[in-house]
Amino acid sequence: MKRTLTFLAVLAALSTACSLPAYGADAAIAARVQALVQQMTLEEKVGQLNQVVASGLTGPESAESKNVDKRAAIKAGQVGSVLTVKSVRETRELQQLAMQSRLKIPLLFALDVIHGFKNVFPVPLGEAASWDMQAIEHSARIAATEAAASGVHWTFAPMVDIARDPRWGRVMEGAGEDAFLGSAIARARVKGFQGKGLGQLDSVMATAKHFAGYGAALAGRDYQAVDMSLQQLHEVYLPPFKAAVEAGVASFMNSFNTLNGIPATGNAMLQKDILRQQWGFDGIIISDWQSVAEMVRHGFAADLGDAAARAINAGNNIDMEGYAYSGNLARLVREGKVSQGTLDAAVGYVLTKKFELGLFDDPYRYSDAAREQAVLNDPSHRAATRDVARKSMVLLKNDNDALPLTKQVRSIALIGPLADARRDLEGAWTVYSDPEHVVSLADGLRGHVAKGSRVTVTQGCDIACTDTRGFAAAVKAVRAADVVVLALGEGFDYTGEARSYTSIDLPGRQAQLFEQVRAAAHAAGKPVVLVMLAGRPLIFADAAAKADAVLYAWLPGTEGGNAMADVLFGDYNPSGKLPITIPRSLGQVPIFYSYLNTGRPVPEVEALYGSAYRDSPNTPLYAFGHGLSYTSFKYDNLQLSSTRLSGNDKLTVSFDLHNSGKRAGEEVVQLYLRDPVASIARPVKELKGFRKLSLEPGRSERVSFEIDRDLLSFHHADLKWGAEAGRFELMIGSASDDIRLEANFELAD
Secondary structure (H helix, E strand, O other): OOOOOOHHHHHHHHOOOOOOOOOOOOHHHHHHHHHHHHHOOHHHHHHHOEEEEOOOOOOOOOHHHHOOOHHHHHHOOOOOEEEOOOOHHHHHHHHHHHOOOOOOOOOEEEEOOOOEOOOEOOOHHHHHOOOOHHHHHHHHHHHHHHHHHOOOOEEOOOEOOOOOOOOOHHHHHOOOOOHHHHHHHHHHHHHHHHOOOEOEOOOOEOEEEEEOOHHHOHHHOOOOOEOOOHHHHHHHHOHHHHHHHHOOOOEEEEOOOEEOOEEHHHOHHHHHHHHHHHOOOOOEEEOOOOOOHHHOOOOOOOOHHHHHHHHHHOOOOEEEOOOHHHHHHHHHHHOOOOOHHHHHHHHHHHHHHHHHOOOOOOOOOOOOHHHHHHHHOOHHHHHHHHHHHHHHOEEEEEHHHOOOOOOOOOEEEEEOOOOOOOHHHHOOOOOOOOHHHOOOHHHHHHHHOOOOOEEEEEOOOOOOOOOOOOHHHHHHHHHOOOEEEEEEEOOOOOOOOOOOOOOOEOOOOHHHHHHHHHHHHHHOOOOEEEEEEOOOOOEOHHHHHHOOEEEEOOOOOOOHHHHHHHHHOOOOOOOOOOOOOEOOOHHHOOOOOOOEOOOOOOOOOOHHHOOOOOOOOOOOOEOOOOOEOOOOEEEEEEEEOOOEEOOOOOEEEEEEEEEOOOOOEEEEEEEEEEOOOOOOOOEOOEEEEEEEEEEOOOOEEEEEEEEOOHHHOEEOOOOOEEOOOEEEEEEEEEEOOEEEEEEEEEEOO
């Protein structure tokens, strides 16, 4: 069907009494939505904007929820979508209730499918470290395929919030600190979830969340206020959301926070001005869990009725488990506090997606038990989790080629609270956690060593590590081994929603365990390999300085143990790069690479009166973009097609990348730009391009990037978008602090 005729044009042609906005649907769907809206009662329309949880509450239960017979409400057409349903049996049962309603409008089934469904991939921040858009898209594609086969229509992912404070627990759900990388990952994840388009049986509706600014919560505390300039909002925090719109994302979710004093759920600037009008978004906007009702606690709304009016008038469509709409919206329309057109528009967005999914033609088309079993047991999905996990791991340090390990090593002492962990490797936000099927690091190492080699596992302590009685056994294990591998870090429930901390050091006395084990190994001349498992950047500068090698493995998912072993033994050459800065100390937070210079930058002025700490370097422990390989890469022969860029011309920058080592490997080449003089201060460098390339030893490839005026543009103080004439600095390297090639060029008026 042709999509050139907008919904608005169809409505005009029909000359109906009810005027609705353009939804971006094809003409046939637009006409069906129009006809259905005309048949609906006021209460049925409100019902389509009411989302309830079926079971397994993911947040605090409201008083209103306790008094609602949800099954009866579904049968009466007073529920439009249901959250936390995750099987064919459950979805079919609830859909049958909806088919008993007067108009038989099918339900949408939504679920937080964040980094896998049955098969668990690395936490999203870990996936971002792969800088591999194909792998990230494939991960979302598999998650969508499994979710759709289980009756799920809608995932509340991807989270595209930029986050620069690792104290914030939800940093694990996003793509890190950079808007350019985050935008690329947003596009990949939306494309992965939605596949070839809504209505395909292996596709789910994606949701860009949390709109907007949530990752900048004050003090890194979840649900906290956000206060920032509009220029920073547009420059740093909005680009990944716009990228999601450009990728065709089906829905947006509001954030819990206030933005400059206004709750996001009631923020017309975000939802109507930016999202609908400027960006042309034509999908669903949904609140976060009870965020409509929470506007009362924010002091922005007087009561639930006031909150409902403020939310829908500001552009929010669906109330998630808040009961503000279901208890008040019909009355508000009758009283004229919400217009009939506003209500109908919100309902139309919801119905359009239900038509696009094909639910009106067959409400049970996603509830096929045979397909569910076949898809969930597809062995290729589990294999993909291993591949994505190893691509996500970042080799931070490798002194004296401590890695890779040889498979002929006689004895490995695997020490630490995460040495034999299973559930913890899955991280937060799992749908079907099944620790028995998770491969631990101990399993992975045992499966890689030669016959006759020994892997001795000694925990030393649990993850909280308050009891040191196991330290002696850990030290003893060192003496009997040739190599020591220490698995330290966080458990699965240390990061995620409501998991903010004032301290992000190694938990408990894990650092003390490291010190004792390392001292014993050092005395015996044995190398120590530190494997860090976490959903966020942790503070571990002392351990990093003393370990011979450091592998940041994140929380790597179902096949995490095998993936870690693949990297440790060199079956896979690590290629990950940090998507977020790792600080030396908590006192540096927030720390990120694209900072603004000061009038007293160090070391250009005397340190005493420069912008510096008295007790620490300004530099991070490991910078954005950092990641080592078992081979080496040489950057050479930089050329610019021109040193002057005019009008709509494009400038091509090219260079040679050479694998100068002895192993095949992948390198993420990174292009950074700086505008040194502008109408407002610009960052010292900004990522503006990257490519992940695979090279055999001794081979070279010519790499090119294109630069145009748009790539040099930014939001000015008045929020206008554009580039300013002048000199630009170009930097190409292996990390934000490892620049190999530099040049200058000029942008003409």
